[in-house]
Amino acid sequence: MAVLVTGGGGYIGSHMVWALLDAGEQVVVIDRLSTGFRWAIAPEARFYEGDIADTVLMRQIFSENEIDSIIHFAGSIVVPESVADPLGYYENNTVKSRSLIASAVEAGIPHFVFSSTAAVYGTPEVLEPVTESVSLKPESPYGSSKLMTEIMLRDTANAHDFTYTALRYFNVAGADPKGRSGQSSALATHLIKVACATALGKRQSMSVFGTDYPTPDGTCVRDYIHVWDLVQAHLKALQRMRAGGGSLAANCGYGHGFSVLEVLDAVRKVHGSDFPVTFAERRAGDPAMIVANPALARQELGWVPEYDDLNGIIRSALDWEQHLMRKNAH
Ligand SMILES: O=c1ccn([C@@H]2O[C@H](COP(=O)(O)OP(=O)(O)O[C@H]3O[C@H](CO)[C@H](O)[C@H](O)[C@H]3O)[C@@H](O)[C@H]2O)c(=O)[nH]1
Numbered sequence: 001m002a003v004l005v006t007g008g009g010g011y012i013g014s015h016m017v018w019a020l021l022d023a024g025e026q027v028v029v030i031d032r033l034s035t036g037f038r039w040a041i042a043p044e045a046r047f048y049e050g051d052i053a054d055t056v057l058m059r060q061i062f063s064e065n066e067i068d069s070i071i072h073f074a075g076s077i078v079v080p081e082s083v084a085d086p087l088g089y090y091e092n093n094t095v096k097s098r099s100l101i102a103s104a105v106e107a108g109i110p111h112f113v114f115s116s117t118a119a120v121y122g123t124p125e126v127l128e129p130v131t132e133s134v135s136l137k138p139e140s141p142y143g144s145s146k147l148m149t150e151i152m153l154r155d156t157a158n159a160h161d162f163t164y165t166a167l168r169y170f171n172v173a174g175a176d177p178k179g180r181s182g183q184s185s186a187l188a189t190h191l192i193k194v195a196c197a198t199a200l201g202k203r204q205s206m207s208v209f210g211t212d213y214p215t216p217d218g219t220c221v222r223d224y225i226h227v228w229d230l231v232q233a234h235l236k237a238l239q240r241m242r243a244g245g246g247s248l249a250a251n252c253g254y255g256h257g258f259s260v261l262e263v264l265d266a267v268r269k270v271h272g273s274d275f276p277v278t279f280a281e282r283r284a285g286d287p288a289m290i291v292a293n294p295a296l297a298r299q300e301l302g303w304v305p306e307y308d309d310l311n312g313i314i315r316s317a318l319d320w321e322q323h324l325m326r327k328n329a330h
Contacts, residue, residue, distance in 0.1 A: 002026035003238065004067045004109075006052050006100065007074030008045060009036025011188075012115065012172060012227060014181040016071055017042045019231040028065045030057070031074065040181055053099040062107035069111035069238055070104055072097065075146075078189050079119065082142035083284040093145035098152055105160050111241040113234050116150055116166040118223070118253065119143030123287035127214075129223075129255050131293045132168070140285030150249060157247045165237035165301075170223035170253030170292050172230055174313040175320035182320030183227075192224065192314060195264055196321045199271040206275075208260050210282030213289070219260035221289035223253035226307035226316070236301035248300055253292025254308045263310070270314045 003020055007013040008029030013036065020027045027045040030052060041047055046065065050057045052074050061067070075093040076082065082089040097114075104112060122137035124130045138144045153164040173192035175182030183193050198206045211218040233252050240248075258266070268274055297303045307313065 001068040002028050002065050004028045004030065004061065004065070004070045005045070006030050006070065006072045007036060008047075009033055009038060009041050010073055011183045011185065012230065013073035014040040014042075015176055015227050016073065016231045016234055017045050018176060018178075018180050019228070019235055021045065023235055028061060028067060030061060035185055037184060040184060042180070051096070053096040055099065055103055058100070058103035059107070062103070062109070067107075067109055069113070069241070070100070070109055071113040071234055071238070072100060073115045075115070077142065079140045079142050079285040080189075080283050082140050082145065086141035089141045089145045090148070093142070094148045097149040101152055101156055105156060105162060108161070110161060110163060111238065112153065112162065112164040113237050114149060114153055114164060114166045116168045116249065117143060117146045118168050118170045118251070118290050118292065119287075120147040120150065120168060121287075121290060124290065127289055129291045129293035130251070132249050132251060132296055139287050142285065154247070163241045163245070164247050165241060166249040167233055167237065167252045168249060169230060170225050170251070170290065172227050173224050174226040174228065174307065174316040177228055177316070179319070179323065182323065183317065184324060191222075191260060191263055192267070192317050193321075195267040196271070196314065196317045198275045199267050199273055200318070200321055200325065202321070202325065204276070205278055207278050207280035208264070209280050209286065211279050212282070215259060215289055217259050217261050220286055221257035221259050221291065223255065223257055223291040224263070224310055224313055225253050226305070226313050229305040229307050233297055233301060233303045236303050240301055245300070248296075250297040250300060251292040251294050252297060253294055254305060255292055255294050257289060257291040258310055266310050267314050270311050271318055
């Protein structure tokens with residue numbers, strides 16, 4: 001049996017492909033390469049270039065491969081971009097996911113892992129780690145577009161022989177410990193990526209978005225998770241569903257929050273240099289603080305994170321950034 005990875009040329013998807021191959025799985029990838037890279041897809045995976053909403057292509061993929069599971073990463077992930085282009089986000093993340101789920105049901109694919117997000121929670125009412133049962137109040141079209149897909153999955157699982165796991169990612173960073181993949185998009189906007197690029201002189205400077213949040217130092221607090229731990233949670237979810245486990249939505253974070261200023265200090269410390277930072281207005285769509293309670297993923301998936309260390313995550317992100325600089329210099 002093979003696993004279909006959508007968005008396998010992207011940041012998290014490319015790590016997933018390596019983790020599946022490491023686990024002895026057969027892997028099929030679909031990616032339209034709008035933000036992902038062909039080179040990021042492990043050569044052992046069978047690759048189809050195209051769109052998840054292309055139902056003819058999806059039928060072809062399901063007929064040419066014995067697929068029992070889909071891990072769905074393809075989508076758009078930048079919160080402020082979603083505020084500026086909500087319909088683009090609903091199209092890419094919700095409408096296309098609906099088409100993919102319909103193709104999966106039509107082909108009788110029983111298992112589906114979905115890359116959801118902590119953004120489905122918005123700002124929790126109580127500033128403590130969130131469990132999956134708190135109310136879902138996304139503050140950005142990005143979060144709403146992902147929540148709508150979770151709802152479609154829930155209803156589909158009620159109606160069909162179909163089981164899903166929605167993993168609600170907190171803030172993903174770092175790179176494959178074996179150096180085979182990392183966050184490679186030059187346009188990436190995520191904090192650790194941007195801070196590492198600035199520390200290494202690839203960027204002139206960077207901004208801290210908002211210093212007046214109701215948090216200890218006024219900047220937003222997030223739960224940063226190593227990408228390799230995250231993809232291992234997907235493997236566990238797959239194993240659990242194949243063993244008969246039911247549908248589930250589970251947080252993927254470590255349970256500790258770091259402010260933007262704390263992350264920047266950690267990058268300075270790990271890299272051993274200072275770099276310019278400007279203070280800017282709040283960014284649209286950002287909740288003040290969001291930290292995971294990861295108990296459910298630990299209990300239900302048996303997920304045991306190995307890389308729960310902010311400095312280690314930053315080291316790994318810096319190493320990958322330097323690798324990209326060397327690669328681009330040639
Ligand atoms: O140059 C930057 C970049 C980010 N930030 C701040 O750093 C924090 C983290 O921002 P990121 O862009 O790194 O990530 P998000 O919190 O927007 O992450 C969202 O998108 C992720 C997907 O990439 C996950 O889905 C996650 O669950 C969801 O909350 C925010 O307060 C942001 O304003 C800055 O101050 N300067």
